[in-house]
Amino acid sequence: MNRIVRVMFLGLIVGTMISCASQKDQSDNLRGEGNPPNFMMLLEEMDLNDDGKLSKEEVQGPLLEDFSKIDENEDGFITEDEFEKMSKTQRPERPQRQKRQGNPRHN
Numbered sequence: 001m002n003r004i005v006r007v008m009f010l011g012l013i014v015g016t017m018i019s020c021a022s023q024k025d026q027s028d029n030l031r032g033e034g035n036p037p038n039f040m041m042l043l044e045e046m047d048l049n050d051d052g053k054l055s056k057e058e059v060q061g062p063l064l065e066d067f068s069k070i071d072e073n074e075d076g077f078i079t080e081d082e083f084e085k086m087s088k089t090q091r092p093e094r095p096q097r098q099k100r101q102g103n104p105r106h107n
Contacts, residue, residue, distance in 0.1 A: 039080045053077040 037045075046058045055077055056067050063070070063078075070078050070086055 039083045042083070053079045 042054060042059075042063070043052065046054055046060070046063075048058050054063075056064065059067060059078070067078070068074075070082055072082050072085065
């Protein structure tokens with residue numbers, strides 16, 4: 001009986017690990033190569049304080065370089081509306097995904 005419980009528990013752990021890995025692969029493939037990220041993807045990666053907008057301190061790469069162009073109302077934040085107003089030709093290319101230090105979601 002005890003052995004059956006251990007085998008079931010081990011199976012549950014392995015199944016959970018496989019499921020988590022599969023979900024990560026699916027989220028990585030949503031964007032695909034050459035497609036720009038959507039605002040929700042950027043929030044997931046960069047919004048350290050979970051306020052639903054991106055400050056200059058939170059962004060990196062080309063988004064940081066073009067921050068003043070994107071922040072139309074000059075309030076120091078990029079909102080979803082401001083991000084969506086950028087035309088696809090103006091949208092900065094997304095650098096290779098890197099984990100940010102200090103972001104508890106990636107540690």
